[in-house]
Amino acid sequence: MTTGTDLLALDRQLCYALAVASRSVIGVYKPILEPLGLTHPQYLVMLALWEREPRSLGDLAAALRLEPATLSPLVKRLEAAGLVTRARSASDERQLAVQLTPEGRRLRDRAEQVPSQVVEALGVDVEELLELQARLTAIIGRIAPVPASAS
Structure with a gap:
């Protein structure tokens, strides 16, 4: 039984909305990247390295909120592609x-086109996206603050 006030209705779940939005937005990036x-x-x-380099693997993991074990294979693939070095x-x-x-x-010069291509592909107003990004960033900051090593 579901009604407009059913707290377990799928379309009322924050986790569902975030998961679908995340998959959808990341899917838009794929052909652009x-x-x-x-x-x-x-x-x-x-993006993190274009902001600041060199960075320790730990600092990079903290900035991206990834476990070092998850980040390490990504960095190795970037190194194999000739985009980064590890030392x-x-x-x-x-x-x-x-x-x-x-x-x-x-590569940063070419990547500068990515944000505008994503906005165009999403077909959403830039101001709406900036507002959404600011709200999500504020929520993330409250529930999972950036570790001191990543600031």
Whole structure:
């Protein structure tokens, strides 16, 4: 039995709406990122490195809110593609420093077209997307603050 006030109705579940929205939006990225040779998770790694490099693997994992064991294969694939290098940090041998190659830095110029292509593909007003992103970021900040090492 479902009614308009059924708390267990599928269409009333935040987790359902977020899961469907997430899959749908990430699906829009796929054909846009393919010409760059990137998957969506690899694109996120590159975004973090375009903001700041070199970064330790731990710092990168914290910034992306991924487990290092999940991040490591992504970084290895980016390294195999010639976009990043991994090396022991000169200041701390225990740390693995990830940094962009010249090719990885050049890819940023092509990637600058991604946000506008995504907005166009979504067919949603930019202001609405910015408002949604700000609201989601605020919620994420309350439930899972960025670790100090990623700031």
